Amino acid sequence: MKYDDVSYKEIIMEYTRKEMMAIATGREIKDHDLCIFGVGLSMLAGYFALAHHAPHAKAITEGGVYGSSPVGGLPWGIEDNRISANATCFTGALDALGFMVASGRCDLGIIGAAQIDKFGNVNTTGFWEDPQSRHFGRPKTRLNGTGGANEIACGCKRVVIMAAHEKKRFSERVDYITTPGYLEGGNARDRYHFVGTGPSAIITTLGILRPDAVTKEFFLDSYFAFSGIEEMRANTGWDLKISPRAQVTPKPTGKELEVLRAIDVTGMLRK
Amino acid sequence: MIHMANKLIPLKEAVTRFTRDNMVYASGAGLPVGSDSIVFGMEMVRQGRKHIHYMLHSCSQQVNLFCAAGTCDRVEAAFSGLEVYGFANGIRKAVESGRVIWEDWSNLAMVLRFMGAALGWPFVPATVNIGSDLQWRSSFNPDGFPCKVKIPDVIDPFTGKVYGALPVARPELAVIHVTMADIEGNAIVLGTEWSRYELARAAGRVILQADYIVDTDCMRQYPNLVRIPDFLVSAVIPWQLGAWPQCSVGVYDSDEAQMNAMNTMLGTREGYESFREKYIDSWQTHEEFLAVIGEETIERIMTNATTHLMDPYRKWVKEGLEIRSLMNDSIHSLQDRFAPGHIAING
Numbered sequence: 001m002k003y004d005d006v007s008y009k010e011i012i013m014e015y016t017r018k019e020m021m022a023i024a025t026g027r028e029i030k031d032h033d034l035c036i037f038g039v040g041l042s043m044l045a046g047y048f049a050l051a052h053h054a055p056h057a058k059a060i061t062e063g064g065v066y067g068s069s070p071v072g073g074l075p076w077g078i079e080d081n082r083i084s085a086n087a088t089c090f091t092g093a094l095d096a097l098g099f100m101v102a103s104g105r106c107d108l109g110i111i112g113a114a115q116i117d118k119f120g121n122v123n124t125t126g127f128w129e130d131p132q133s134r135h136f137g138r139p140k141t142r143l144n145g146t147g148g149a150n151e152i153a154c155g156c157k158r159v160v161i162m163a164a165h166e167k168k169r170f171s172e173r174v175d176y177i178t179t180p181g182y183l184e185g186g187n188a189r190d191r192y193h194f195v196g197t198g199p200s201a202i203i204t205t206l207g208i209l210r211p212d213a214v215t216k217e218f219f220l221d222s223y224f225a226f227s228g229i230e231e232m233r234a235n236t237g238w239d240l241k242i243s244p245r246a247q248v249t250p251k252p253t254g255k256e257l258e259v260l261r262a263i264d265v266t267g268m269l270r271k
Numbered sequence: 272m273i274h275m276a277n278k279l280i281p282l283k284e285a286v287t288r289f290t291r292d293n294m295v296y297a298s299g300a301g302l303p304v305g306s307d308s309i310v311f312g313m314e315m316v317r318q319g320r321k322h323i324h325y326m327l328h329s330c331s332q333q334v335n336l337f338c339a340a341g342t343c344d345r346v347e348a349a350f351s352g353l354e355v356y357g358f359a360n361g362i363r364k365a366v367e368s369g370r371v372i373w374e375d376w377s378n379l380a381m382v383l384r385f386m387g388a389a390l391g392w393p394f395v396p397a398t399v400n401i402g403s404d405l406q407w408r409s410s411f412n413p414d415g416f417p418c419k420v421k422i423p424d425v426i427d428p429f430t431g432k433v434y435g436a437l438p439v440a441r442p443e444l445a446v447i448h449v450t451m452a453d454i455e456g457n458a459i460v461l462g463t464e465w466s467r468y469e470l471a472r473a474a475g476r477v478i479l480q481a482d483y484i485v486d487t488d489c490m491r492q493y494p495n496l497v498r499i500p501d502f503l504v505s506a507v508i509p510w511q512l513g514a515w516p517q518c519s520v521g522v523y524d525s526d527e528a529q530m531n532a533m534n535t536m537l538g539t540r541e542g543y544e545s546f547r548e549k550y551i552d553s554w555q556t557h558e559e560f561l562a563v564i565g566e567e568t569i570e571r572i573m574t575n576a577t578t579h580l581m582d583p584y585r586k587w588v589k590e591g592l593e594i595r596s597l598m599n600d601s602i603h604s605l606q607d608r609f610a611p612g613h614i615a616i617n618g
Contacts, residue, residue, distance in 0.1 A: 065463050142363045
């Protein structure tokens with residue numbers, strides 16, 4: 001079936017929240033982008049974009065798998081057999097994360113967040129009883145650490161952050177800055193001469209936040225059709241500002257859903 | 272005729288000779304679902320090594336096991352999860368209870384630190400990790416915020432701009448998983464290298480754990496692909512499926528059921544004891560190890576989408592009988608070369 005087949009207009013579309021999130025993330029990818037994705041949802045979003053509207057975009061993994069696409073289902077890891085079966089180049093972490101990402105060559109990176117603040121600083125390291133203590137003791141809850149997200153946030157031209165939109169995750173202050181967003185906001189990143197300009201969007205399970213051009217505080221830019229401004233504000237731990245042009249995010253098209261589901265062969269996003 | 276040093280060594284003996292308590296140990300590739308020298312780590316647990324300071328790239332079931340077994344006290348790595356398999360239970364429990372001190376770096380920072388050591392640099396300038404709590408918070412130096420000793424400021428002498436200085440990472444021993452090696456230690460890795468290239472040049476001693484032993488003619492056919500040359504390598508352990516339950520690209524898939532089962536078991540004391548009994552104490556030889564995995568599982572994980580990657584090399588793969596015979600002629604069969612547990616960096 002061709003994607004522009006008129007029959008799509010007759011389909012009554014049903015989609016899951018995760019599918020909306022993946023499609024919204026995929027829309028951030030432009031044709032000809034050099035991209036780096038993490039494992040799981042971000043990988044599905046990325047390969048959806050390559051198959052749907054960015055055929056000339058290229059994807060790399062942190063360890064240096066280039067030119068491949070998943071075979072046989074969602075990869076268990078960023079270097080496993082499902083992502084290695086049809087690669088055109090295997091290299092290493094210095095090449096992928098150094099020469100391609102930290103150098104500023106990579107256009108777009110997608111990362112996840114367990115906790116995030118209004119300036120797009122991300123915590124994936126842990127939670128502490130007293131996160132402000134001068135003594136850095138053992139964590140109350142150990143999370144996974146940064147992996148390669150830190151260099152993606154420092155080096156990629158554009159960074160998209162994916163996060164479950166819950167009040168406990170969207171907090172005024174993160175326990176630990178694993179991955180820098182705009183730090184204290186404004187031009188704070190300039191102190192560190194980062195090559196990348198900082199996160200361009202936070203795609204949540206409810207909608208999309210984008211940074212203010214001057215203050216760099218993230219505001220509500222659009223909300224998914226099943227969500228709304230009040231639901232997003234109620235699930236945000238800071239006083240979330242609303243764009244005067246805030247509107248509903250365009251729903252997935254039939255073509256988008258078909259392409260996404262062809263990538264998501266194990267149905268991870270439909271569970 | 273060129274003299275060839277035969278460096279094959281049995282697993283048990285390699286651990287006895289080249290590891291000791293309190294050592295700074297590294298494994299490669301050190302990945303959750305990619306390959307790692309898992310079976311070497313199992314043998315270290317069996318031999319009761321303690322107080323290991325472990326450096327690795329990302330997480331792996333080896334560090335998950337070490338944390339559960341009480342083998343390591345300190346870890347330096349970029350990631351502590353098992354990717355789609357979730358949080359690593361052994362690590363979480365050990366870090367949250369304070370039994371293991373975990374120092375966080377990023378994936379690029381770890382490879383730069385190995386590279387710096389390999390080059391003999393005093394430190395590596397960092398354009399990443401700075402400005403975040405990876406710089407300001409140190410588990411190894413917990414008092415004093417912001418931390419000034421983990422990634423101290425360094426001034427670019429040409430521009431005056433302030434960046435960070437990453438300390439180089441020089442493990443005493445690196446045990447690196449490779450797809451294939453010859454008896455001298457020339458190695459080819461299928462799939463990504465991660466930081467195995469840099470780690471092989473940073474460590475004081477390198478041991479390879481190889482899925483296949485191949486004839487050196489294979490290396491002469493594909494010399495561009497030999498990224499770890501023999502003279503860096505002290506010993507080669509032939510051990511097919513030695514990254515199980517993780518994967519070895521071109522050879523076997525990760526074992527989904529065992530990845531989950533192992534992680535569940537490592538989450539409790541009783542579970543760890545059960546893991547140890549079922550998966551470490553239950554085998555001594557390679558044949559017994561394969562029996563623990565089971566024929567059905569082996570068949571399943573060796574039937575995967577990457578096996579074509581191994582095809583060009585198959586004609587040089589040595590079979591078990593020949594490997595056993597070669598093992599007897601190895602330089603390591605000379606018992607006086609290394610005293611047990613002694614680390615002779617240039618030995």
